[in-house]
Structures are given as structure tokens and as C-alpha cells.
Amino acid sequence: MAGTGACPPGGRRGQWCREPGRAVTVQTSAGVRERLAGHRERFDALFAEYFTAVGGQALPRSSFVPEALDLVRDMSLRGGKRLRVALVHEAARLVTDEAVAGADAAAISIELLQTHGLIHDDIIDDSPVRRGAPSVYYAYQERFPERPQTALGLAVLAGDLAAFLSVRVLLDAPVPAPLRQAMAAVHASAAADTVIGQFLDLERDFGPVPGREALDTVSDYKTARYSLLAPLRLGLLAAGGDPDAHGEELARYARLVGVSGQMRDDYLDLFGDAALIGKPAGSDLRSGRRSYAVCAVLAAASGGERELVQEALDAPGCPPETVARVQDIARRHGVDEHLRAEIRRGAESASAVAASWRGRWRDDAVEFFERLPLWGAQRAL
Known part of the structure; x- marks a missing residue:
């Protein structure tokens, strides 16, 4: 991971810094992992308790309703890094190191919104598996093999259930009504932006090959606004901060981290490496998706090379041999090196934005936000 540049503003010994001609320092990666793991362990127990409470509420006599709730519960508890949860609590820690009423509700809410997105994404992409088990959509297909429209409708409704539960959590939060309303407004805005991002994501694969700005806009709307910006704003609100006073720089941080990620x-x-990422390489190519990597190969390829890449995109399910040929084309043109450099650049820019928060917010929480994007980038490189 050699590179050029300097430590971000506020950089200190032990942080993620780069010096000319030297590798990125990774001394703090374990600290980020430990913080994320601590949030995840505590939250997973809390999330399970939440679903137990919801299941104990009065429900109509039905087999479909509890089954849908069980599927939403299973999808929600199936795993993930819980990065959004960590961001809510770490954003609250920017303001105070005391326990913050409402932070848990905000974390549950944003994870339920994530569940909604996963369920609907799997419908859109016709994905059979999610996190090592059947997707909700395919679980319903197995349940109703002779009634595909019923399976589709029930999967859509299960995703909707997760979305509306995510709003109700905030409206029931143990905080004053004005704060509940402010958090619900952040949540609703993030949810709407995410749906817009899904439209943009589908549109990306039609018409001319999208440029960098268009790809960044998709990443911003589909991912950054709900996975990064919304948790930041929710955590600050819960702790008594005013995210609107710092809206532009919070949005910039979220966009940089989201795009880099x-x-x-x-x-x-x-x-x-398929052994490390848990799936064969080239799934975007085989699915006809114009990802950052695929678009970069199309932009760099020439003549027959470009035709081969385009044919692979246009023929879903291309064989491993075709994926390998596209990889060779990409490496010949330095696409892999270019992408690694762009990932590093975005992460360093995000770290610099977070470093500028020193003096305004608590240093140990600021440090987490400085380290996070660089830790994420390092996992790819």
C-alpha cells in the first residue's frame, strides 16, 4: 500500500498516516475493530430483546403476520458489522461520554431501515441468498412454489413491515416529543433518499456508460445518506447536539466515506480473493451492473477489449473464463492500481474532514471518525 501524501490534519503518532514513499500505518486498525465489535455485541442482544417485545404484542389471528415478523427478525439478526449502530453511538460521544437516552432507539430504527433495504434489494436483484441463508424473497418462494405472485407480494410486505417498524421505534423513543419528531424527520429524509438512490442505481445500467460524478451520486443517495449521514445526525440529535449547524461538513464526510466504501x-x-470475500469474483459483471470497477475497465479498454467487456455485461451469467479475461484487461491498463489510489484518496479526504472537528467535539470520538475511513480502505488494499 505504498503512496504519497501526508498525515491528515491533527495526525499523531499511532494514527493512520501516510508519509512519502512509506506504507500506510495500520497500528490503530485493531482499535477500530474493537470499538465496532463492542457496539455490535451490545446491540445484537438489544435487537433480539426488541423483537421479543414486538412479538409479544397483540397481533391479529393470522399465520402470515407472525411468519413475516419472524422473517424480518431473522434477517435483522443474521449478522453484519453494525456500522450504522456504531456511528449513532460514536456521534453521540462527540458531544458527551454519558449514556444518551434515545440512542438505542435510533440504532434499532436505522438497522430496521437496513433490513427493509436488504429485503427489497433481494427482490429487485432476484437474490436467493443473503448473509449465508435464504433471502426473504426466496424463503417465500420456497413456501409458495406454485404461487410466485403471492411470494413476491409477501416479500414486498415484509420489507414494508420493517420500514414502518423503523419509524415507530423512533416515535416511541423515551425522549421529549420535539426530539422524537426531529429524529423521525432525519429518518424519513434518509429513507426517501435511499429509494431515490435505488432508482438511480437501476438507471445507471441503461444508456451511456455513467461517468464518475453519476456513480458518486448513486453511492451518495443509495448508501451514504442512510448508512452514514443519518446515523451521524441521529446520534448528535440524541445527545443534544445540533447537526444542522454542521450539515455541510457532515454530508461531505458521509459522501466521501460512502463513495470510498x-x-x-x-x-x-x-x-x-474469492476465499476472503466469500463469493466468486465478477458478480457485478455477470449481473450486468455498471459498477465503479466495470466502468473503469470500459473507460480504459480499447477496441476489441471494450467489445469483450460489453458482451460480458450484456450476457448475464458469463463464465469464469470471461471474468478472468476482463480482469487481465483491467490489470493491463492499471485499472486495479487506479481504483486503489482512488479508494485511498477518498478515505484520506474523509479523515481530514473529521480531523477538522477537533476543538469542537470530544477528541476520542473525533479520533474514531478519523480512523474509520482509512481502516475501511485498508481492508481492500
Whole structure:
């Protein structure tokens, strides 16, 4: 991971810094992992308790309703890094190191919104598996093999259930009504932006090959606004902060981290080790998706090379041999190196934005936000 540049503003010994001609320092990666793991362990128990409480509420006599709730519960508890949960609590820690009423409700809410997105994404993508088990959509297909429209409708409704539960959590939060309303407004805005992002994501694969700005806009709307910006704003609100006073820089941080993270995922999809990422390389190519990596190959390829890449995109399910040929084309043109450099650049820019928060917010929480994007980038490189 050699590179050029300097430590971000506020950089200190032990942080993620780069010096000319030297590798990125990774001394703090364990600290980020430990913080994320601590949030995840506590939250998973809390999330399970939440679903137990919801299941204990009076429900109409039905087999479909509890089954849908069980599927939403299973999808929600199935795993994940719980990054959104960590961001809510770490954003609250920017303001105070005391326990913050409403932070748990905000974390549950944003994870339920994530569940909604996963269920609907799997419908849109016709994905049979999610996190090592059947997707909700395919669980319903197995339940109703002779009634595909019923299976589709029930999967849509299960995703909707997760979405509306996510709003109700905030409206029931143990905080004053004005704060509940403010958090619900952040949540609703993030949810709407995410749906817009899904439209943009589907549109990306039609018409001319999208440029960098268009790809960044998709990443911003589909991922960054609900996975990064909304948790930041919710955590600050819960702790008594005013996210609107710092809206532009919070949005910039979220966009930089979101774009860098999506580019990392797209890089790993094409160039990652299948044994490490848990799936064969090239799933975006085989699905006809114009990811950052695929678009970069199309932009760099020439003549017959470009035709081969385009044919692979246009023929869903291309064989591993075709994926390998596209990888060779990409490496010949330095696409892999270019993407790694862009991932690093975005992560460093995000770290610099967070470093500028020193003096305004608590240093140990600021440090987490400085380290996080660089830790994420390092996982790809």
C-alpha cells in the first residue's frame, strides 16, 4: 500500500498516516475493530430483546403476520458489522461520554431501515441468498412454489413491515416529543433518499456508460445518506447536539466515506480473493451492473477489449473464463492500481474532514471518525 501524501490534519503518532514513499500505518486498525465489535455485541442482544417485545404484542389471528415478523427478525439478526449502530453511538460521544437516552432507539430504527433495504434489494436483484441463508424473497418462494405472485407480494410486505417498524421505534423513543419528531424527520429524509438512490442505481445500467460524478451520486443517495449521514445526525440529535449547524461538513464526510466504501466493494467484487470475500469474483459483471470497477475497465479498454467487456455485461451469467479475461484487461491498463489510489484518496479526504472537528467535539470520538475511513480502505488494499 505504498503512496504519497501526508498525515491528515491533527495526525499523531499511532494514527493512520501516510508519509512519502512509506506504507500506510495500520497500528490503530485493531482499535477500530474493537470499538465496532463492542457496539455490535451490545446491540445484537438489544435487537433480539426488541423483537421479543414486538412479538409479544397483540397481533391479529393470522399465520402470515407472525411468519413475516419472524422473517424480518431473522434477517435483522443474521449478522453484519453494525456500522450504522456504531456511528449513532460514536456521534453521540462527540458531544458527551454519558449514556444518551434515545440512542438505542435510533440504532434499532436505522438497522430496521437496513433490513427493509436488504429485503427489497433481494427482490429487485432476484437474490436467493443473503448473509449465508435464504433471502426473504426466496424463503417465500420456497413456501409458495406454485404461487410466485403471492411470494413476491409477501416479500414486498415484509420489507414494508420493517420500514414502518423503523419509524415507530423512533416515535416511541423515551425522549421529549420535539426530539422524537426531529429524529423521525432525519429518518424519513434518509429513507426517501435511499429509494431515490435505488432508482438511480437501476438507471445507471441503461444508456451511456455513467461517468464518475453519476456513480458518486448513486453511492451518495443509495448508501451514504442512510448508512452514514443519518446515523451521524441521529446520534448528535440524541445527545443534544445540533447537526444542522454542521450539515455541510457532515454530508461531505458521509459522501466521501460512502463513495470510498462503495468503490472498495466494487474493487473487491472484480479483483478480490474469492476465499476472503466469500463469493466468486465478477458478480457485478455477470449481473450486468455498471459498477465503479466495470466502468473503469470500459473507460480504459480499447477496441476489441471494450467489445469483450460489453458482451460480458450484456450476457448475464458469463463464465469464469470471461471474468478472468476482463480482469487481465483491467490489470493491463492499471485499472486495479487506479481504483486503489482512488479508494485511498477518498478515505484520506474523509479523515481530514473529521480531523477538522477537533476543538469542537470530544477528541476520542473525533479520533474514531478519523480512523474509520482509512481502516475501511485498508481492508481492500
